[in-house]
Amino acid sequence: MEMKLDERGLSPYRNFTRAEWATLRADTPQPLQPDEIARLQGLNDRLSLSQIEEIYLPLSRLLSMYVGATQKLFRAMQRFLGPEEGGKMPYIIGVAGSVAVGKSTTSRVLQALLGRWPNTPKVALVTTDGFLLPNAVLEQEGLMGRKGFPESYDLPALLHFLSDIKAGRRPVRAPIYSHFNYDVMPNESVEVDQPDILIVEGLNVLQTSRPPKDGKGIPFVSDFFDFRIYIDADEAILERWYVERFMRLRQTAFRDPAAYFHRYSTLSDSEADATARSIWHTINLANLRENILPTRQRADLILRKGGDHEVEAVALRKL
Numbered sequence: 001m002e003m004k005l006d007e008r009g010l011s012p013y014r015n016f017t018r019a020e021w022a023t024l025r026a027d028t029p030q031p032l033q034p035d036e037i038a039r040l041q042g043l044n045d046r047l048s049l050s051q052i053e054e055i056y057l058p059l060s061r062l063l064s065m066y067v068g069a070t071q072k073l074f075r076a077m078q079r080f081l082g083p084e085e086g087g088k089m090p091y092i093i094g095v096a097g098s099v100a101v102g103k104s105t106t107s108r109v110l111q112a113l114l115g116r117w118p119n120t121p122k123v124a125l126v127t128t129d130g131f132l133l134p135n136a137v138l139e140q141e142g143l144m145g146r147k148g149f150p151e152s153y154d155l156p157a158l159l160h161f162l163s164d165i166k167a168g169r170r171p172v173r174a175p176i177y178s179h180f181n182y183d184v185m186p187n188e189s190v191e192v193d194q195p196d197i198l199i200v201e202g203l204n205v206l207q208t209s210r211p212p213k214d215g216k217g218i219p220f221v222s223d224f225f226d227f228r229i230y231i232d233a234d235e236a237i238l239e240r241w242y243v244e245r246f247m248r249l250r251q252t253a254f255r256d257p258a259a260y261f262h263r264y265s266t267l268s269d270s271e272a273d274a275t276a277r278s279i280w281h282t283i284n285l286a287n288l289r290e291n292i293l294p295t296r297q298r299a300d301l302i303l304r305k306g307g308d309h310e311v312e313a314v315a316l317r318k319l
């Protein structure tokens, strides 16, 4: 994993092999039952118990310590400002990385593990696809082939949402995206009601905003984050995972005539493979190279995955 800033080793990261990282679990117990692990798995069943124990338990221990320290600081500030300053400020964790790298799987594992710590029982999860512009707008603006690119999101709505959460407002609602409909759901939303931790997962969460037209600075999404995670894997591996997931969806969800991509279920295997690779190359790989990978160095923690989805190395930003 090459994360060094320069040849003199002035890297902002401390690098760990999987084995080194695993020892940092200390005596954290494994709190999940096998049926809970099964429920956490995404579309396939490859999430291993060793990955949970060696990668995610140490990470949940670290995050629990960080959250505890932040909660103490917040209480100190409340004491300083006086009794009127009530409210609760959720700790926000951003999870970034390519399409198909495993953001939603990782986020769900973290959600389950972090919810077991006494100081953070309530952990909410929001994905940024809910903040994509509706297909009708994307079509009008010629952006249907740019889904996931910065211009395909309603960035002000996402910033507004995060600002409401950080201000301790309750409840706050986030829009929902449906992969089945390939569109945002106009009349549906998810309620986020003052969680202890909010995990925000998406391609774009570490991106810096486009330069403001009026010269006034607008915040970055990640300004609202207390901790930033980037999940990393080589392009060829990501392409394989994307194609595998596409082929599985074709056998399952896309079979439903109501699915936006129902037509893919009627393609031959080789036609479907070619279609998946074409979408990967023209949209998701282009987006990875242009807009996602360049944000990796803004992460506090980088999880580097190998071809079998196992995290092989971890890099932690030194404070």
Ligand SMILES: Nc1ncnc2c1ncn2[C@@H]1O[C@H](COP(=O)(O)OP(=O)(O)O)[C@@H](O)[C@H]1O
Pocket (backbone or CB within 6 Å): 041, 042, 043, 044, 045, 046, 047, 048, 051, 097, 098, 099, 100, 101, 102, 103, 104, 105, 106, 241, 245, 308, 309, 310
């Ligand atoms: N840790 C993991 N172990 C095994 N399979 C995984 C793991 N993480 C993701 N996957 C699989 O890889 C694919 C992409 O994962 P997903 O979490 O949906 O990615 P993303 O949210 O980044 O698009 C899915 O098919 C999922 O089941």
Ligand SMILES: CC(C)(COP(=O)(O)O)[C@@H](O)C(=O)NCCC(=O)O
Pocket (backbone or CB within 6 Å): 099, 127, 128, 129, 130, 147, 148, 149, 201, 202, 203, 204, 279, 283, 284
């Ligand atoms: C919906 C996505 C943009 C991911 O959005 P995110 O939750 O990361 O904001 C992506 O999964 C997607 O659909 N990309 C468009 C190309 C494709 O169909 O794969």
